Amino acid sequence: MSTPQNNIPNEYICPITLDIMREPMVMPDGHTYEKEAIKKALELRPFSPLTKKSMKFSDGYINYSLKSLI
Numbered sequence: 001m002s003t004p005q006n007n008i009p010n011e012y013i014c015p016i017t018l019d020i021m022r023e024p025m026v027m028p029d030g031h032t033y034e035k036e037a038i039k040k041a042l043e044l045r046p047f048s049p050l051t052k053k054s055m056k057f058s059d060g061y062i063n064y065s066l067k068s069l070i
Contacts, residue, residue, distance in 0.1 A: 012070050016041055016049055021070060024063040028055045032063050 014021045014034035023035035029048035033041075041049050042057045 011066065021066070024066045024070070025060040026063045027060040029053045032066060033060075035062070 008020060011032070012020050014024075014037055015031065016037040017034050019034070021032070021034045024032045025035045025038055026032050027038060027048065029051045031048070031050050033049075038049075038060065039057050042055065046054060046056065048055055
C-alpha cells in the first residue's frame with residue numbers, strides 16, 4: 001500500500017496485530033479485530049483482549065461496512 005502508515009485511520013487497524021485488517025470481525029465486546037487474529041486469541045483464552053469480557057469466536061460476525069471501506 002502506498003499510503004503512509006500515519007494516514008491510515010485507526011479503525012482500519014487490528015488492535016491485536018496492529019496491521020490493516022483484511023477480514024474485520026465485530027465481536028461481542030464491541031470491538032473489531034482481524035478474523036484470524038481474534039480466532040487465535042480466543043483459542044488461547046476465551047476473553048476479549050481489550051475488555052476481558054468472556055466471548056466466543058462464533059458470536060462474532062464480519063464487519064462488511066468496514067471491509068468495504070478498507
